[in-house]
Amino acid sequence: MSAFGRIRLRAIACVAVALGLSPVPGAREAQATESYAIAMHGAPAVPADFTHMPYANPDAPKGGRLVWGALGTFDSLNPLIVRGLAVQQIRGFVVESLMTRGNDEAFTLYGLLAKSVETDDARSYVTFHLDPRARFSDGKPVAAEDVLFSWALLRDKGRPNHRQYYSKVAKAETPDPLTVRFDLTGANDRELPLILALMPVLPKHAVNPATFEETTMTGPVGSGPYRVTAVKPGASVTLTRNSDYWARDLPVNRGLYNFDEIRLDFYREANGEFEAFKRGLYDFRVEGEPLRWHDGYDFPAARSGEVIRDVIKTGMPQPSEFLVFNTRRPVFADIRVRQALTLLFDFEWINRNYFFGLYARSAGFFAGSELSAYGRPADEREREFLKQASAHIPPDILDGSYHLPVSDGSGRDRTTLRKALALLSEAGYDLNGTVLRQRATKAPLTFEILVTTRDQERIALAYQRDLKRAGIEVSVRAVDPVQFDQRRLGYEFDMLQNRWDQSLSPGNEQSFYWGSQAADIPGTRNYMGAKDPAIDALIAALLEAHERPAFVATVRALDRALMSGFYAIPLFNVQEQWLARWNRIERPATTALTGYLPETWWQKPDPQPQ
Known part of the structure; x- marks a missing residue:
């Protein structure tokens, strides 16, 4: 067994005892x-x-077609x-x-x-x-x-x-x-x-x-409600409802999969995708840009009610956007550098000028839910849990007093600048004229931010301005969605924007997000390259929790460990889902805890002749 494996097992056993769990299989009857x-x-x-x-x-009518717009492209059906x-x-x-x-x-x-x-x-x-x-x-x-x-x-x-x-x-x-x-x-x-x-x-x-591992444009044989019936490589895929679908009458499927056909249309560019929606070329879109949601829907179909805008509150942790440090890069290896760069991000200015104050911000990864540790003191169970997992948590994150920096919103806040420069000095950087240089080598502190959408680029450029005040030269590189995904999956970037959607029951996927082993495997979502045995032990232990209170304490402890690593700069939390749809598409009056579900929608029936 590897040293990591031994540490992991010891941590699981100790934490299990601390939480009153069964440390070995079979301990319970x-x-x-x-x-x-x-x-x-x-x-x-x-x-x-x-x-x-x-x-x-359950009475949703069957028939019609749903056209689903997607940003990007595809080269495989697997x-x-x-x-x-x-x-x-x-x-x-x-x-x-x-x-x-x-x-x-x-x-x-x-x-x-x-x-x-x-x-x-x-x-x-x-x-x-x-x-x-x-x-x-x-x-x-x-x-x-x-x-x-x-x-x-x-x-x-x-x-x-x-x-x-x-x-x-x-x-x-x-x-x-x-x-x-x-x-x-x-x-x-x-x-x-x-x-x-x-x-x-x-x-x-x-x-x-x-x-099996080769890409293919041949639709797979499945047991699901639809079959692939048409493919235009990189442009569209058509799914047709299987009239012989074996599970169509199961209670779990009643009222689902109502369209006879679903066509997925792909767009290479975000503005072109939105213009296509305005023209009615596809049926719905989940809006992700506050500026567009605030004033971009002033077009004839929206004014007449042909396009409906739904604001959906979910019961899930609020999806959060981050600027991710690739700690595989030497420039981000020192946590003090990451802390300083976090201080220099002016959320207040960006939220007011770009997002109309529609966003909030949390340092944690489970924002707005009972799983979040941000602003919440650790109870005794959590403290013992973190101690046994050998996690080093700063006192202010442990007692809940840590808060993200709040600027004066001017874009020129001097207080946060002074704090950031002090941290950078501790990390070995000094201002030399207008350039921040490493004390020993005189090399400037510089890196690249990779972006793919207009909204990402605006944030990156505003951040670039803030960093320049500290003598840090940053370049912003815009690439198409295909190249962005390829570079993200291969960890070929310094910094990029990413969002981790979390559930109310995080589990094995957490290893995929920030486990040590995932850091070295291309295609995982550990984009920051986190490698912390304490995080590994916490993830392993949350999978052992029998009851909800112990599970919640475990996840909060994991949240504190992630916050303590300063692996990413929190940008904003999406507190609701913004859904725009043409009124030919209808959805149930009751919304699921998880939010919108296209599989529950149906096409509005044609009016019956008088």
Whole structure:
């Protein structure tokens, strides 16, 4: 076992004791139960005899077409591999999982391909019982051997997160043609049964493992509600509803997947994408630019009511944008440099001049939720937890008194400038005339900010102005979305803007975001290159939490560890979803906890003749 592995296991054991958890599998009495659903913590909110999900309209009419606009391009229809830019909607609409999410709960799954799930209290194994009615789009039945094939294929050749998750399985077997059992002995991961339940299931008879990792424009054979029927490379993909979809009458799907056709149209440039929406070339857009939301919708269709603007409040952690330091670069290796550069970002000026005061700001990664540690003192459980994980947390982050700098909004705040220069001096930099240089080598402090949208460029240019006052020369490089994604995935940047969307039940994906192993694997979301054994131990321990209070304390401790590393400059929090849609598209009156869900929408019926 590696030194990291030993540290991780010791930390898990110590933290488990501190939180009153079972440090080893089997410590609790095994109580195997078979159920229609499985929740990460607590019990499912929807009873076994439910007829439809509360956020779906079971009487929604079927028919029509949804045109979905997307920024960027694609060169693959396989979203399960690293290579290529894939159409992500293939997952879910074409390729299904064993179970599906309940979007009104933190993390609860309900039966889909698997009609039921069985596990014990320690979650040392999980067994899925397949629905005998399940069929792939070519009519072949979904069998246990397809599940086993998918697990092995994605474990060996899938995306980094799949390889990481599925390799935790000790053994997999098929007791009968409709049953799959995964032995999870030694995984110490209570989320793993749910991760396996969300595994995409591929048909063994229609997938060639030898060519699986190659990009393809051939639509996959799936068991989902839609099939790929037309492809214009880089421009559009058409999905057509499968009239023989096996699960169309399941309660979990009632009121979902109502359009006969979904066409995804891709646009290379953001302004062109918006102009296309104004002309009615696609049906809806989730707006991400406050300036545009504030005054960009003053066009005839919006004034007449043909275009409807919805403001949606979700129950999720608020999505937060950050300027990410690539700590693989020597210029950002010193935490004092990162702290100083955080001080120099003038949020107050940018929020007033660019965003009409529509944004807030949090230093943490779970803003606006009970999981956030920002501005909240650590309780005794958290403090013991961090101590056992050997996490170094500054006193002000520990007691909740730390706050992001607040400038006077003038764009010329002298107080924050003085504090930043003092930190930079401690890190070995001095002002030489108008240029900040390293004391020992006389090399200037300089780096590049990579951007791809107009909004990102405006923020970067404003920040460039602030940095120049400190003698720091920064270049801003604008690239197209394709190049931006390629460079981001390959960590070929100094600094860029990124957003991590979080759920109310963070788990294994946190290793993919900031785990030490992920830092060296291209294609993960550890863009900052964080490598901290304490963070690794905290992520591992949150997967062990049996009850919600212990879980919340674990996540808050992780939030403090991430804040303490100053890996990214918090830009702003998106406190609501801004959705614009043509009135030919209707949606349910009840919104899910997670926000908007296109799969629950339908086309407005034509008026009946009098």
